[in-house]
Amino acid sequence: MRLRKIKNINEKIKKYEGTIAFNAKDNKGMWKKSFGNNNPVYLEIGTGKGNFIIENAKRNPEINYIGCEISDSVIYKAAKKAEGISNLTLINEDAFSLMDIFEDNEIEKIFLNFSDPWPKSRHEKRRLTSPGFLNIYKRILIEKGIIEFKSDNQHLFEYSLIKFNEQKWDFLDLNLNLHKENDEDIITTEYEDKFKALGQPIYYIKVRTK
């Protein structure tokens, strides 16, 4: 998400200490405890301005949600809207650090929504569905843990299909035009709303670890 760096962001973001877990690594292996319950933990990577995860958290109080976003200026926007939602925590982290933040088998589900496509081959490792990331997800997800992936980008979608297939994830669902039929119950992201309004198809994949 291209957002101009907010002035004095380091100061401003501190106000949201209850909403953003600034010492996320200290919670490794103890996320459920940090939420004060034993409910499942769902993680969104590249949360952006937060609409998707905030709406999910409001609709599903029996699930704990964590939104991971690398940009401080972007997560600040999400934090402003997420204050006071007890089953939602934001973390201002790079997904490359996920194994320092989560213990093996700590997460029930991961959402990858409109991840940056990184089209150049030399940037493949940065794609959030590259084999390196899929290996990390396998570690932090429980057995039979789920990934839900949405994208407008055909290249990233096809690349992700191939990588999930190569790693033998179980395919549970696949849709080439998610919003074509009844989409009332679909919780959307900021990017999704934009592409939907333009009539662009949204690609969707749901996979499960063995």
Ligand SMILES: C[S@@+](CC[C@H](N)C(=O)[O-])C[C@H]1O[C@@H](n2cnc3c(N)ncnc32)[C@H](O)[C@@H]1O
């Ligand atoms: C294209 S935007 C999509 C935002 C949101 N998911 C949506 O659909 O509206 C991708 C987001 O992922 C974040 N991001 C990119 N690489 C990341 C990484 N390695 N770790 C965490 N967040 C990342 C970007 O800062 C950006 O906010």
